[in-house]
Amino acid sequence: MTTRIVIGDDHPIVQAALQSALSSVLPELEIIPCQSLDEILAAVPARVDDIDLILLDLGMPGVQGFAALFILLAQFPTIPVAIISARQDAATIRRAIAYGASGYIPKSLSLPVMAEAITRILVGEIWMPPNIGGRGSVQGEDVELAARAASLSAQQLRILAMIVDGKLNKQIAGELGIAEQTVKGHVSTILRKLGVGSRTQAAVLAERLAFGSARTIAGPE
CATH class of the missing domain: 3.40.50.2300 (Response regulator)
Structure with missing residues (x-):
């Protein structure tokens, strides 16, 4: 085989x-x-x-x-x-x-x-x-946050990574080849699933999971 x-x-x-x-x-x-x-x-x-x-x-x-x-x-x-x-x-x-x-x-x-x-x-x-x-050995809150992130679809995870990079809905829509209104819908779902009220809060949580730049992957020992 x-x-x-x-x-x-x-x-x-x-x-x-x-x-x-x-x-x-x-x-x-x-x-x-x-x-x-x-x-x-x-x-x-x-x-x-x-x-x-x-x-x-x-x-x-x-x-x-x-x-x-x-x-x-x-x-x-x-x-x-x-x-x-x-x-x-x-x-x-x-x-x-x-x-x-x-x-x-x-x-x-x-x-x-x-x-x-x-x-x-x-x-x-x-x-x-x-x-x-x-x-x-991983902090309990990070494991719980990872479980919330895992509830997002692959497209929503890509959009979340772009939010961490500071991209606006229009930029995200252009890069993914989808309508800006579709991006807005995904962002609303992302905020709801992560349990936050703003893009900034979502980005902060995502950065704890080391989304975006590889230099942020490792947290403190």
Whole structure:
């Protein structure tokens, strides 16, 4: 049986190295390379029932940080998503797992260890480096906030990320190719689901979940 893995990473060297490492442990392997979140969202829908795993670099072009993770989990709830990242601090790793990632693989690991981690994720394990601590290490309010964010649709999550970036409804509508009135409707739903009364409050909550710039991903230890 062929194993199909989407690798979302904008570095061709990383793509090639992962494919080489995985080919040694998964003889029947198909890699679907994507260099941005938009490419993943375009490539997956037609093959959603055939894809076994999405590997996501938190710093890819497009919507960065944990926003991309939330969007993929909302859009493709049946496909596990694992993080592969240059970041390896414990806070970021714990938060990724608490927010729904099926694993967290630092790029500093050797290729054989990365391949082993991916094979474990493929059989249903939640994998992260040893001695990190689990879901309970994340602040309870952040886990509760993540649950509220998870109730948003993929489109609403993208709009929320754009709100964090300070974009107006007209700008959001233009970038997403939808009517401004549709954006207004989504914004109202976002505020209601997050339990806030303004775009500013929504942005503050979203920033706690590290939406937007990758430099805001890690919180305090």
